[in-house]
Amino acid sequence: MMGSGGLVVMDEDTCMVDLAKFFMDFIQRESCGKCIPCREGTRRMLEILERITQARRSETGTGALERFKGVMYLTRLAEVIKDTSLCGLGQTAPNPVLSTLRWFRNEYEEHIFHRRCPAGACRELLHFRIDPDLCKGCTLCAKKCPTQAIMGAPKSPHYIITDKCIGCGTCLEVCRPKAVIVD
C-alpha cells in the first residue's frame, strides 16, 4: 500500500479511513508542486477524506453537498492522479485510498452513510451517552465539559445533549463509575 516495504500489523481499533487520511496528509505535504495532478489532486483527496470523517455539526455552508460530491468523485480523482503524475510519489499517492477502498469498503460506507467510525478512531464521529443505571450523579462530567453539553441534577442521572457535544472525550476520562458509553 505505502512506504518502504515494511509490514505494519493493525487490529480493528485502527480506522482504515483515518489511516488513508494520515497517508494523504503525508503525501500532500511531500508533494513538490511541479505537476498539477499531484499538487492539486492530493490536496483535494485529503479534503474529501476530511469531509467523510467529519460530524454533521462541523459542516457549514455547502459542506453537505461538497461531502456528497467528494464521495462521488474520490475514485475518479485517485485514478487520474495515479495515471498522470510526473513521479513515483504522485503515481503511488492514491494507493492508500484505493486499496483501503478495495479491502475495507464497509468501513467507508459506515462513515459515509451512518456517520459512524467502527474502530472508534474518528473522534468527530463518536457518539457519547450516559448510562442512567450506572451514573451516580456526581456532577464531575458536567463541570469538566467544555461546552456545557451535560445536564442533570446532583445525585440523579445526567444526560448529554448531542447537538452541543464536540466529542472531546473529557467526560469519558473523568467518569469513575464508567457510565459514559461511546458508540
Add this chain to the structure above:
Amino acid sequence: MVTIEVNNRTVEAKPGEMLLSTLRRAGIKVPTMCNIDGLPPSGACRMCVVEVEGRPGLQPSCALPVTEGMKVQTHSPRAVRARKTIVELLLANHPDDCLYCVRNNQCELQNLAGELGVRERRYTGQREEYHLDLSSPSIVRDPAKCILCGKCVRVCAEIQNVASIDFVGRGSHSRVGTAFEQGLNVSSCINCGQCVMICPTGALREKSALKEVFEAILDPERVVVVQHAPAVSVSLAEEFGLRPGTDINGVMVAALRRLGFDRVFDTSFSADLTIMEEASELVDRIKNGGKLPMMTSCSPGWIKFVEQFYPDMIENLSTCKSPQQMLGALIKSLFAEREGIDPSRIFSVSIMPCTAKKFEAGRPEMGRHGIADVDAVLTTRELARMIRLEGIDLQSLTPSEADNPFGQRSTAGKLFGATGGVMEAAVRTAHYLLTGRELAELKVQPIRGMKGVKKAKLKIDGLEIGIAVASGLGNAAELLEEVRAGRQDLHFIEIMTCSGGCVAGGGQPIGADAAAVRARMQALYNIDRSGTLRTSHSNPDIKRVYEEYLGEPLGEKSHHLLHTHYAKREVVG
C-alpha cells in the same frame, strides 16, 4: 523514419523526436499548457498525456521519444477524462472571475475548459491566498490566476537570461515569486514582458495607463500628443481579426485622431534621428579611438540588463536615447516652442509594442525641469482596447498621415521594428557619413531574419567593420561573453531584448506564433522595399530639424536633448 500507429492510423515520425511533435505534424491536436517550442520539455502540466500500448499509466507526449511500432491512443476516454480532471483541479483553485479578467476570451485555461466540456465545479476546497504585485511600472502579477505552468519562469531564465522570478514554496503552497518575495520593481526584472506574452492565463499583464490617457484627452487644458512605434502598425491589425503582417499605418493614424489625440507623430521619424546620432557616434568612436564595440541603446530592457548584469560594459552602450525618448524630448522642446505651448501643458503619449518602455519613460533622467518627456506609454494591446472602447470602426476610416514638424520618416526608421533593423539603418547612414556615397545595395541581407545571433563583415572604403546583431537576451549574453573574452573584430553590436525584435515585443497582441512574428517582420521589409525614402540621412524633415533647431549630430543641443547616461544598478536577487 520511424513508423508509429496513432488512433489506429499509421503516422511517420522522425527518429528521436518527441511524440507531441509527431502528433502536431499529423494534425492531431493534443493540448499542452507548459510546452515551449524550442526549449526542452518540462512535463509539468500533464495535459498532453496519451495512452501508449504496453506502458503503464498515461504518458506525456511532450516528453516521450517516439519508437518504432509504438501504438498510441490520443483521445481515449481515459486520456480525455484525465485532461478534463486536470483542468477541473486547476479551476478548483482559480478565481471565478473570467468576466472581469483582462484575458477573457484569450485565456488558454478558459479555452481548455470549454473544449473539454467542463460544466460543473466537480472539485472544491480551500483556496490559497495570494497577493497582487503592483510594484512594477510595466507588469502586474496576479498569482491567484497562476496555474504554475512555469513558462514565465523558463522564458525569463532560459531565453532572457534574467531569472527574476522562480518557484517559491512547495506542494499546494507553491507559487511563482521574486527573490525574497520583494516586489518586481526591485527585482532583476527588465520589464520585457515576454512572461506576459507566454502566460496562458491572466496571471501576468501589463500595467495599464489607459485611465491617465483618457483623463488627459478629456482635459481641455492639455495638448495630448501621441507617437507610435514602427512595429505597432504591422501588428495592431491582428487585434481586429486581420491577417498577421497587415500594415494599417494610415488607418491607425486616423483612429488615433478619432480617439482625440491632438497631434500624431511617428516614432520612425525619431528612429531616423537616432540613426543620425548613433551612426555619427559610431564613426566618431572608430575615427577617434572611442570604446568599441559600440552597442545600440534603443531597447530599454536591454539597457537595464547591462546596467545590472554587465556594468563593466556600460561604456560600450551608445549614449543615444531610444527613439521614444528622443521624440519625447523634441515634443516638449522644439514642438512646444514652435507652437508656443508651455511644455507642462503637453501630455505626451507613446504607443509601443513593449512593456519596458513604460519603465523607460519613468527613468528620472528622461526629462528636464521636473517634466517627464513621455507621460504615458500604451502597448499595442491597450491601443486596441481603446479603439474598441470608443467604438471606432477601422474599416470606415480614411487613412491619414503623421503631423508636422516630424511628418516624414524613412523606411530605414521603420526597420527598427525588427531584429537587425537598427543595424541596417545605421549601416546605410554610416556608409554615407564615411564615404559620402550611398551603399550600392541598401538591403543588408546577412542581418535580416529571425536568427538569434547574426554576424557580418562590411568593407567601407578599405575599412573593415565587424557587425553583430542579437535578439533575445540569452543570445545577447553569448555575444557579450565573447567580447568580454577579448574578441576584437566587432565594431558595432545591435541588441534587441525580445527574440525577433519589437515585432515580438511584450506589448504586442497575445497569441502570436513564430509565423505571425515572421509575417510582421516581412511587412516591415516590404515597406522598406517599396519605399522611396530609404535612408535616414536623406529624410528632409530630419535635415530641417538639424538646420533649424539641433545644429549638427553630436552637437551641443543634441547632447542635451538626445543623449543620456547609464549607471550600475543594484537589484534584489
